[in-house]
Amino acid sequence: MVRHMLVNLLLLWSLGHDLYTTGFGDDGLKGQSWSNQNLYSIPLDLDVRLQKLDLSNNFIRQLHTIDLLYLEQLDLSSNQLELISKGAFENLALLEELNLSVNALNNNLERNSKSLQSLGRLKSLDISMNSLGDEAVKLYLLNKSSLEKLKMTGNYLTTLTHKLFKESQDLRSITIDDNLISTIDGGTFEPLRKLESLSLAKNNLGHICDFKLPQVKCLNLSRNSIQFFVSAADNQVYNLEILDLSHNKLLYFPIVPKFNQLKYLYLHHNMVGTLTLEASMVSEVNSLYNDIVRKGNVRITKNYLHSNWRLMPLIYIDLSYNHFTSFPLETLSLLLNLEELNFSFNCVQNLTWNVRHDSESGHYRQLYFPSLKYLNMQSNGLASVSPLFLQALTQVETINLQDNSVKPCAPVSQMQSSISPQLNLNSSCVAFGKLRTLKYLNLEDNGIKILHANTFQKTSLISLNLARNVHMVMQVGALEGVQETLQSLMMGEVNMNSSDLLLPCLPALTHLNISNNYLTVLPSNLTCSPLRELSIKNNSFLSLNQSLIKALSTHLHAMYISGNDFNCCDAQWLKILNESRIKLPDISQSTCFTGNTRIQFDEFLTNSSLYCSTHKKGIHSGQIIIVVLFVVILITVLIMFARKLCCTNKSLVV
Structure with a gap:
């Protein structure tokens, strides 16, 4: 009986050990990792049932036949692979994902590429950082009709042609970052009807003249040298949702397709705004558009920039680190769905209301940002903000004004409230009380000298940052009106003492x-x-x-x-x-x-008792010793004085 139980226990332990070492799961997914094991070849006697095998970060230089009939995912990245034998992948009929990045596949090109041609079911291929040129990549992409995901980052591609993806019409995601691409021939990506994500970041592209990839949802062109981006003039519906043109040399806003799904636009670290005036920039964009898309001598008079932006469902735009000296009010107000605007690190010192007059009344038009909730104006050198701009922010919840020169206005009762709005379009202070929806306000490092009573009254402030406003004086009642809502208060580095910190009850x-x-x-x-x-x-x-x-x-x-x-x-x-x-x-x-x-x-x-009790005892003992010495000396003096007096009396008697 006992022997029978021991045999069963040994069998269970053996089965558990096998499950542990091979990584078998309850769902039937089987995998094993040999990453970072200093291997020079593939281990022998691998379980034939493996579906996943990770051999990354080793020293494998040559690859011979792999007999793993059920293998679906193979990772050979970060080895020294330079030779793949002819039949290495012949037995991997189910292989769908292959990672060969960071190897030396630029060697033995013809032999290695032929070895990969046997992978007819491959869906994902990564050949990044293998020092591959244009012709080498063409060889590795032969017979890849089932390929859906391709990554070729960090190689030496210079030109993309229509032949490159001719046999890979099912591609959904292509990443060719950090290459030397300066030319993309027409018809390179257009035939790829399933393509959704395309990344060409960190290349040498100078311009996009005729963007017409309606199937693409995410396009990354960051870190190139692009000066302008112009879409095709057609009425086709584009699926584009994310466009990243950051870290380029853009002088103008991009002209996006007329009908698009664009929600996220990244334009940070460019040169937009160099032309100073918004009207000048719009005029230049239209002139550029005319030059590119006109046919014959027919001139296009329509304002394509504004007309296309009006239809754009954008919710986020990043314009930070550009060259704006004025705020493009009219252009940005066209984005009726815009929720978040990052305008930090520009050069807008005065946010004036530079809006064309109404043709009928002759007065300034009041524009609105009906959906804007987050506005970042950090580090602009901003000193004044037009009251009409504040009035346009009907739903704003967060404003970041850190590192500017903005001064909060005194309450209306302390100002000349009788001044006509038409004569006070560009106030030298900001009346935050006009922003009733405001919840988060950052005024750090603005050189604020005085915070008036009731400064934030009528707002809904939850968070207030007043840090680094050196020598700022808070008047009594400065936080009046926001006591019940304020949850976060930052007043570090204001150089105040205890008598300056006048905080009300903030429940x-x-x-x-x-x-x-x-x-x-x-x-x-x-x-x-x-x-x-x-x-x-x-x-x-x-x-x-x-x-x-x-x-x-x-x-x-x-x-x-x-x-x-x-x-x-x-x-x-x-x-x-x-x-x-x-x-x-x-x-x-x-x-x-x-x-x-x-x-x-x-x-x-x-050891608190040790430090303080010893200190106290030491002081107490010293005091006692001093007192005892004083008493002894006093008694001795009295005795000596008494004896002397006694002797004197005796001599007088004699």
């Missing part, structure tokens, strides 16, 4: 950063707030109020305390935090002092 506040100031006392009003994170780094605190810390510890999750001059022997507050298991992420960089000694806080927590 919703969960994150507070008051680091890098000269604070010595925490505001008592913090007991109103359910703080979860508090930073008091780099201030002048000697101790913290115990009852306040105890009240805060109810909700507190983390507290940053480094860079202060805490007294070790007045650190009961620290014990409260420690006992409440509040996280102190920077405690290893935090110190306290006792006498003339400075101690690491985490060390002090371990």
Whole structure:
């Protein structure tokens, strides 16, 4: 009986061991990894049932016959593969995914390419970083009719022709990044009706004159030298959803297909806006379009840039790191679905309302951004914003104005509210109270000197960043109107002392950063707030109020305390935090002092009684010794004085 049980246990262990070493799963998927094993050849006696085999990051130079009839995925990347024998893949009838990237397939081209021709069912092929030129790639793509995904990053392709993908009409994804491509012949990608994703990033393309790939959904042309992008003039519906033209030399906005599905447009790190005026740029774009698409002497007078953008369902556009000196109001206002606009790191110092007058009334037209929720204007040198621009932001929730020169306006009662809007189009301050939907506002490093009372009244602020506005003065009531909604407040590096920090009761506040100031006392009003994170780094605190810390510890999750001059022997507050298991992420960089000694806080927590009790006892003993010595000396003097007096009396009697 026992023997029978032992035999069964051994069988179960053996089966479990096999399952573990071969990676068999309950779903029938079988795989094995030999990655990073310093192999020079494929291991012998591999399980014939394998469906996945990973041999990446080894030293395999030659590949001979692989007898794995069920293999579907094979990874031979990052080896030194330079020779593939004729029948190496003949027995891999089910192979669908093959990764041969980072090898030396530029050697033995004819022999290696013929070996790959036996893979008739291959759907995914990666031959990146193999030093392959144009002709070499053509050889490797022979007899690849079932191919759906192709990656050729980091090779030496210079020209793409219509013959390259002639035998791979089912391709859905092509990646040819980081090559030397400067020319793409007509008809190269057009026949690939199933193509959805095309990436040609990091090449030498100079322009796109006649884009007409209606089947493509995602197009990446970033990091080339493209100066303009012009689509075909037709009424065909394009599937394009994502267009990345970042890191190029674009002078104008791209002319996209008239009917498209474009939702994400990346234009950052270009030269758009160099022409300064929006009208000049639109005129130049139309002139360029005329030159490219006109037939004979027929001139096109239609504003193609604006007419095509009006139909674009764009929700995100990145225009950061360009050369704008004025904000393209009319062009961007055409994007009725736009939700997020990144306009950071440009040169717009004054956001003026440069909009054409209404032809009938003669007044400025009021444009709107009806869907815009996120606006990033960081690092523009912005000093003034037109009130009409604020009025156009009907749904904005987040505004990033970090690293500008924006000054919040005083409340209307403190301003000349009688001034006509027509005469005050370009105010020198920003009236944030007009933005009723505003929830997140970043005013870090704007040189703000005074924060008036009721500055943010009528907004819906949840987060406010006022950090690095050196010597900013907060008037009483500066946060009036947002006490009930404000959850995050950042006021680090403002050079304020405790008397300057005028915080009202903030019952919703969960994150507070008051680091890098000269604070010595925490505001008592913090007991109103359910703080979860508090930073008091780099201030002048000697101790913290115990009852306040105890009240805060109810909700507190983390507290940053480094860079202060805490007294070790007045650190009961620290014990409260420690006992409440509040996280102190920077405690290893935090110190306290006792006498003339400075101690690491985490060390002090371990031996607090040793440091402070010894210190106190030492002082107590010294005081006792001094008192005893004083008493002894006093008694001795009195005795000597008494004896002397006694002797004097005796001599007088005699």
